[in-house]
Amino acid sequence: MSVRKILVEEWENKITFVDRLKEKYEPLYEKIANHPFLVEIEKGKLPLEKFLVFAKQNQYYISEVRAAASVGAARAATDSERRIMLGLTQIAPLELSEYSFGKLAVAAGVPIGEIKSILEDSDFPLPATRAYTDFMYKEFATKPAGVALASFISCPWTYASVDIGGLSCGKIFAKALNEHYGIDKEATDKYIFDYEIKSLAPGIKAMKDALNKAAEEASPAMLKILESNFRRDIEFEYMFWDMAYKHEPNKNREFGSYF
Numbered sequence: 001m002s003v004r005k006i007l008v009e010e011w012e013n014k015i016t017f018v019d020r021l022k023e024k025y026e027p028l029y030e031k032i033a034n035h036p037f038l039v040e041i042e043k044g045k046l047p048l049e050k051f052l053v054f055a056k057q058n059q060y061y062i063s064e065v066r067a068a069a070s071v072g073a074a075r076a077a078t079d080s081e082r083r084i085m086l087g088l089t090q091i092a093p094l095e096l097s098e099y100s101f102g103k104l105a106v107a108a109g110v111p112i113g114e115i116k117s118i119l120e121d122s123d124f125p126l127p128a129t130r131a132y133t134d135f136m137y138k139e140f141a142t143k144p145a146g147v148a149l150a151s152f153i154s155c156p157w158t159y160a161s162v163d164i165g166g167l168s169c170g171k172i173f174a175k176a177l178n179e180h181y182g183i184d185k186e187a188t189d190k191y192i193f194d195y196e197i198k199s200l201a202p203g204i205k206a207m208k209d210a211l212n213k214a215a216e217e218a219s220p221a222m223l224k225i226l227e228s229n230f231r232r233d234i235e236f237e238y239m240f241w242d243m244a245y246k247h248e249p250n251k252n253r254e255f256g257s258y259f
Contacts, residue, residue, distance in 0.1 A: 004201045007164040010208070017215045018208045021230055022157070022165055028234045032158055033167045035238065037245040041173050044180025046245075048109065051173065051181075054244035055105035057129045059118050061240070062101070064133035065091050065152065072140035072148055081145035084206050088152075100191040107187040108177060128243035128258040132236040139229055146214020147222060150229035153207045154237050160200045170195045 001009075014020050022029070032038075037054070040046035069088035076082040106112055118124050125133070139151040160166030174191045177183035211230075215223060243259040253259070 003205050004164065007201055007205055007208075011163070011165040016208060016212050018153075018211045019165065021227060025231055025234055028231070028238070029154075029158065029167060032169070032234070032238050032241065035241045035245070037241045038169060038172055041176045041180075044176060048181055049249060050244055050247075051108060051177070052105075052110055053247045053249055054241070055101075055108060055110050056115065056118055056124075057126060057240070057244060058101070059105065059115050060125045060129055061133060062091060063119050064137065068133070068137040068140040068148075068152075071137065072145060075141070076145050078145075080206070081210060084149070084203075084210055085140075085145065087203060087206070100187070100194040103187050104174065104177070104183070104191045107184045108181070126243050126247060126253070126259055128236075128239045131258070132240060135232065135236065143225065143229075144214055144218075144222070146210040146212075147218070147226045147229060149207045149210050150214075150226045151233050153204070153211065154230070154233040156200050156204055156207075158237055159195055160204055161196050164201065164204065166196075166200075168196060 010016050010019050011022075014023055037046060037050065041051060066089050069085045069091075073082050073085035073089065076085050102115065105115060136151045139148045142148075157165060158167045159170040160168070161171075162168055171192050174188040178185045178188040211226065214226060218226060239258065246257075246259040247253070
């Protein structure tokens with residue numbers, strides 16, 4: 001049986017601990033699915049500038065996932081955990097020309113030079129982005145692998161296809177960029193293939209297995225942290241879309257705002 005078929009069966013029948021945990025917080029996932037950013041971009045009503053904010057902040061996020069996973073790999077207790085962490089350090093090639101989200105961002109109008117400069121500017125990440133990545137880094141640096149991964153898994157899971165419990169977020173905005181904003185179809189189709197069809201299912205399966213194993217072995221206190229990480233990750237995912245939707249790049253950010 002293929003990995004995708006296994007994930008479909010697990011989600012449809014709520015077979016594993018993680019599937020049941022996700023079902024518990026499904027109302028929060030629905031808040032992401034119904035966020036105005038995704039609703040409006042699907043209809044072609046979202047100003048493209050809002051997507052560009054998302055694309056730039058996401059570039060920072062991807063870099064910080066690499067950093068967190070590097071720390072997590074050093075702390076991993078088993079080879080299977082190390083494989084997951086090392087896989088996350090390769091979440092995207094360093095060169096923009098080699099990975100599909102980078103190509104999509106450039107096709108949408110983000111200058112290559114601007115994307116490359118993001119990682120060199122300590123003032124660049126908006127507070128919501130920084131809070132999300134700092135939270136994730138701390139969990140990867142201090143918690144067992146399965147517990148730490150609970151602080152990240154909802155990111156790829158929301159981008160995955162609906163049949164395995166995802167929200168198809170990436171497919172929604174990539175398809176809309178072509179249909180409503182005139183972005184090159186080759187770039188949007190490549191992104192959809194790489195993220196939803198090709199690469200997400202194996203990684204999600206590996207992370208789910210790690211979370212399930214951690215849940216079996218965890219003390220009551222550590223199990224509570226795992227669930228807290230899972231819930232907070234969903235909340236941070238929501239805030240990431242909300243930040244991109246509310247941020248106005250041509251105005252100075254109001255002190256105290258997270259966007």
